Amino acid sequence: MTTAPLFQRVALIGFGLIGGSIARAARAKGLASEIVTTARSPKTRARVAELGIVDRVVETNVEAVKDADLVILCIPVGACGPVAKEIAPYLKPGAIISDVGSVKGAVVRDMAPHLPAGVHFVPAHPVAGTEHSGPDSGFPELFINRWCILTPPEGTDAAAVDKLRAFWTAIGAKVETMTPDHHDLVLAITSHLPHLIAYTIVGTADELGEVTSSEVMKFSAGGFRDFTRIAASDPTMWRDVFLNNKDAVLEMLGTFNEDLSKLTRAMRRGDGEALFDHFTRTRAIRRGIVEIGQDSAAPDFGRLSAATPKKP
Amino acid sequence: MTTAPLFQRVALIGFGLIGGSIARAARAKGLASEIVTTARSPKTRARVAELGIVDRVVETNVEAVKDADLVILCIPVGACGPVAKEIAPYLKPGAIISDVGSVKGAVVRDMAPHLPAGVHFVPAHPVAGTEHSGPDSGFPELFINRWCILTPPEGTDAAAVDKLRAFWTAIGAKVETMTPDHHDLVLAITSHLPHLIAYTIVGTADELGEVTSSEVMKFSAGGFRDFTRIAASDPTMWRDVFLNNKDAVLEMLGTFNEDLSKLTRAMRRGDGEALFDHFTRTRAIRRGIVEIGQDSAAPDFGRLSAATPKKP
Numbered sequence: 001m002t003t004a005p006l007f008q009r010v011a012l013i014g015f016g017l018i019g020g021s022i023a024r025a026a027r028a029k030g031l032a033s034e035i036v037t038t039a040r041s042p043k044t045r046a047r048v049a050e051l052g053i054v055d056r057v058v059e060t061n062v063e064a065v066k067d068a069d070l071v072i073l074c075i076p077v078g079a080c081g082p083v084a085k086e087i088a089p090y091l092k093p094g095a096i097i098s099d100v101g102s103v104k105g106a107v108v109r110d111m112a113p114h115l116p117a118g119v120h121f122v123p124a125h126p127v128a129g130t131e132h133s134g135p136d137s138g139f140p141e142l143f144i145n146r147w148c149i150l151t152p153p154e155g156t157d158a159a160a161v162d163k164l165r166a167f168w169t170a171i172g173a174k175v176e177t178m179t180p181d182h183h184d185l186v187l188a189i190t191s192h193l194p195h196l197i198a199y200t201i202v203g204t205a206d207e208l209g210e211v212t213s214s215e216v217m218k219f220s221a222g223g224f225r226d227f228t229r230i231a232a233s234d235p236t237m238w239r240d241v242f243l244n245n246k247d248a249v250l251e252m253l254g255t256f257n258e259d260l261s262k263l264t265r266a267m268r269r270g271d272g273e274a275l276f277d278h279f280t281r282t283r284a285i286r287r288g289i290v291e292i293g294q295d296s297a298a299p300d301f302g303r304l305s306a307a308t309p310k311k312p
Numbered sequence: 313m314t315t316a317p318l319f320q321r322v323a324l325i326g327f328g329l330i331g332g333s334i335a336r337a338a339r340a341k342g343l344a345s346e347i348v349t350t351a352r353s354p355k356t357r358a359r360v361a362e363l364g365i366v367d368r369v370v371e372t373n374v375e376a377v378k379d380a381d382l383v384i385l386c387i388p389v390g391a392c393g394p395v396a397k398e399i400a401p402y403l404k405p406g407a408i409i410s411d412v413g414s415v416k417g418a419v420v421r422d423m424a425p426h427l428p429a430g431v432h433f434v435p436a437h438p439v440a441g442t443e444h445s446g447p448d449s450g451f452p453e454l455f456i457n458r459w460c461i462l463t464p465p466e467g468t469d470a471a472a473v474d475k476l477r478a479f480w481t482a483i484g485a486k487v488e489t490m491t492p493d494h495h496d497l498v499l500a501i502t503s504h505l506p507h508l509i510a511y512t513i514v515g516t517a518d519e520l521g522e523v524t525s526s527e528v529m530k531f532s533a534g535g536f537r538d539f540t541r542i543a544a545s546d547p548t549m550w551r552d553v554f555l556n557n558k559d560a561v562l563e564m565l566g567t568f569n570e571d572l573s574k575l576t577r578a579m580r581r582g583d584g585e586a587l588f589d590h591f592t593r594t595r596a597i598r599r600g601i602v603e604i605g606q607d608s609a610a611p612d613f614g615r616l617s618a619a620t621p622k623k624p
Contacts, residue, residue, distance in 0.1 A: 078584075102534070127534045130611035131598065137611070146533050176530075186523050189516070191534025196579075197509055198535070200572045202594040204501070208567065211498050217601045218488075221458050222414070222439045222503025223510070223542050225607045230535050232598035235591035242579045242587055253576060255520065260512045264565060267508075267554045272390075275554055279547035282514040286443065286544035289529045295537045299442035299449070301615035303608040 005033045006167055011068035012037040013061050013083060015048050016234070017129060018100045019074030020138025023053050025171035028140045038064040039135070047135045062090045070167070072124075073099040073111075078240035081110030093118035096160050100126055102187060102237070104151045104180035106244035112153065120160035125149045125183065126173060127191070131232040144172030145293055151180040188248035192241055193256060195230050196249065199238070202231040317345045318479055323380035324349040325373050325395060327360050328546070329441060330412045331386030332450025335365050337483035340452045350376040351447070359447045374402050382479070384436075385411040385423075390552035393422030405430035408472050412438055414499060414549070416463045416492035418556035424465065432472030437461045437495065438485060439503070443544040456484030457605055463492045500560035504553055505568060507542050508561065511550070514543040 010032040012019045019037065026032050035054040038061050039045045048057045058064050065071050065087045073080050080099055091097065097119050101107045104123050115121050128146035130137065148168040152161050165175045178186070205216045205224060216224065242249060266274040290297045322344040324331045331349065338344050347366040350373050351357045360369045370376050377383050377399045385392050392411055403409065409431050413419045416435050427433050440458035442449065460480040464473050477487045490498070517528045517536060528536065554561060578586040601607045608614045 127531045129534070132611050139611075147531055149531070186527050186531055187534060189520060189523055190528055190531045190536040194513060194535035194539055196575060197513060197572070198538075199591055199594050200575055201506060201509060201568055202597050203575075203590055204564070204568045204571045206593065206597055207571075208501060208564075211501055213597070213600070215498050216502055217597070217604055217606060219439045219459055219461070219498055219502045220601050220606050222441070222499060223506035224502040225601050226510075226538050226542055227506055228594070228598040228601055228607070229613060230538055231591075231594040233591075233595075235588050235595065238591050239584045239587040243582055243584055246579055246582075249579065250576070252516070252520075256513055256516045259516045259519075260509070263508060263512055263515075264562070267558055267561065270555055270558075272551045272555055275551045276547050278515055279511055279543075279545075279550050281518065282511050282540070282543040283545075283547065285514050285518055285525070285529070286540040288525070289532050289537050289540055292529055294529060294532050295540070296615045298615070299444050299451075301541060301613040303610070303613035303615065 005031060006163065006170065007032045007069040009034045009036060009068045009070075011064040011071045012054070012074055013064060013071065013087075014074035015039045015044060015054075015057075015135050015138075016074060017133050017137040017142075018126065019072070020048075020053070020135055021140065021142040022072065022074065022100075022138075022171070024138055024140040025143060026167075027053055029170050031167060031170055032070070036064050036068065044135050051135065061087050065090050065092075065095075067092055068095060070096045070098070070164070073097075073101075075099075076234075076237045076240040077101040077103045077107060077244050080107050081114070084111035084114040088114045088116055091116060091119045094120070096120045096122055096164055098122050098124045098164055100124060102191065102241050103245040104149075104183040108151070108153060108180050120157050121153065122156060122161055122164045123151045123180065124164065124168070125151070125187070126168070127187075128173075129233070131229050133234040133237075141172070143168070146173055148173040148175050149183055150175060150177045151183050152177065184245050184248045185251075188245060188252045192245055192249045193252045195233065195238060196242065196253070197256075198227040198231040202228050317343060318475065318482065319344045319381040321346045321348060321380045321382075323376040323383045324366070324386055325376060325383065325399075326386035327351045327356060327366075327369075327447050327450075328386060329445050329449040329454075330438065331384070332360075332365070332447055333452065333454040334384065334386065334412075334450075334483070336450055336452040337455060338479075339365055341482050343479060343482055344382070348376050348380065356447050363447065373399050377402050377404075377407075379404055380407060382408045382410070382476070385409075385413075387411075388549045388552040389413040389415045389419060389556050392419050393426070396423035396426040400426045400428055403428060403431045406432070408432045408434055408476055410434050410436045410476055412436060414503065414553050415557040416461075416495040420463070420465060420492050432469050433465065434468060434473055434476045435463045435492065436476065436480070437463070437499070438480070439499075440485075441545070443541050445546040445549075453484070455480070458485055460485040460487050461495055462487060462489045463495050464489065496557050496560045497563075500557060500564045504557055504561045505564045507545065507550060508554065508565070509568075510539040510543040514540050
């Protein structure tokens with residue numbers, strides 16, 4: 001189903017997993033009369049041109065934003081400030097400027113000072129992704145039934161917020177609004193800390209003397225492989241997340257470490273009841289996530305049907 | 313494809329995810345002339361009878377093992393010792409006694425002293441599972457392309473080991489042999505520590521003051537939901553794993569904590585290069601696991617196709 005275009009020209013700065021998925025979804029829904037994109041490397045630009053999803057691939061960000069009604073920065077959080085500074089003088093008055101960064105406080109801090117008075121800054125974070133990256137990794141269904149969090153600064157034009165909300169809704173997302181600081185706390189526990197821990201344990205397993213890497217990989221179906229998926233996420237993106245949401249992640253990490261000590265103590269003391277009670281409680285949380293449609297109810301995330309032959 | 317029965321009578325003590333999957337797979341492959349099972353609760357026994365997968369459901373373990381050529385304990389690790397003691401006098405001379413426990417040192421310690429000289433004790437651990445449990449959770453493909461680790465005590469009859477190997481191979485598993493102690497170290501890092509950490513962080517997220525449980529669930533697609541799957545595993549089974557593989561888990565936990573401190577320090581000091589290097593290294597491990605066929609290459613484990621509509 002396509003709808004009337006919401007925007008004349010949409011400019012995407014960056015065409016990785018998120019930028020590429022927005023382009024594919026917006027194209028499929030007919031949300032923009034024209035989609036322009038830029039990519040940093042000549043190789044990626046050539047690939048994007050070849051894919052034929054967008055109307056134009058341009059070399060510079062300045063050229064991309066010219067006459068655009070909606071500009072979305074789909075780049076690592078650490079690059080948002082410099083790019084905002086670069087494009088600011090060329091933004092069309094009345095345009096909406098947004099991003100897709102996993103950290104919002106730092107993005108607002110870095111971008112807002114550069115933006116001219118006549119444009120509407122509506123930071124956004126679609127809580128969706130996969131472990132893959134690059135121009136070929138995107139797909140139009142990525143945002144369906146996922147949340148997109150908007151964090152408009154106080155006083156932002158309500159019509160601009162509504163228009164961006166309509167855009168995300170049209171490509172399948174559910175939209176919620178909150179402050180940048182609250183966003184950063186929520187994501188610290190639901191995304192950043194899980195990534196930090198997954199990155200840690202996968203690194204730990206790779207450097208043991210007593211157990212070889214080959215053994216770790218062979219016997220990973222006992223649980224470890226679940227961690228490797230998120231520890232395979234884009235390194236640049238995640239470096240920037242941790243550098244830019246340090247305080248909230250450290251706060252959540254403090255609580256996590258206390259809780260890990262408690263469970264460790266129960267194990268050391270042989271307190272089976274404490275372990276059992278904890279494990280029963282966490283099971284209920286999984287059930288809640290499946291019930292609200294934020295994960296698959298199929299065993300093993302449904303990976304059995306994706307990976308193994310149907311019949312022995 | 314069915315083969316000639318390897319065993320006349322197979323007795324399964326317990327009909328949960330693993331016992332139920334063994335029954336289904338052995339039945340599908342025609343590996344036993346008769347499969348007898350027991351289950352602790354009347355409710356489960358009634359359900360198993362209703363399912364019609366096994367030839368007989370009996371009330372007592374003693375009755376189940378009578379005249380069985382292969383007895384497999386498919387029960388939590390902590391229950392193996394008492395059950396071995398209970399069934400020992402009734403085992404058929406020459407029978408093979410095995411289990412499926414995730415810890416091997418403790419199982420050997422608890423079971424071996426009870427077993428009579430005339431039977432062959434071949435402990436086993438199929439490294440496979442899902443977050444579901446109970447008599448309906450099993451399926452015949454569970455072990456396909458997964459590893460089953462045998463840890464026969466020194467001096468075990470080679471023909472008995474070969475026969476159990478043939479059984480596991482016939483239901484799709486790849487079989488490897490190692491010592492109980494080495495098994496427990498390997499599993500501590502590939503399975504037990506990942507579970508401990510997942511159980512911890514899911515508990516942490518559930519008890520925060522600043523972020524509600526409802527927010528945690530809504531925005532879980534950013535990474536958290538991957539942890540909830542393994543934190544939904546059977547509480548009794550996992551209580552017993554941690555009580556019985558304490559030393560190896562504590563050793564791995566020590567290394568994990570050191571590594572977590574290192575990454576935390578890099579984050580606190582703003583050392584982007586150290587973070588980037590670490591994140592690049594862990595990505596390679598994921599690739600290795602996918603390459604050897606121990607996980608799906610599909611984005612998000614393939615859960616997208618399992619959970620979301622194909623077309624918007």
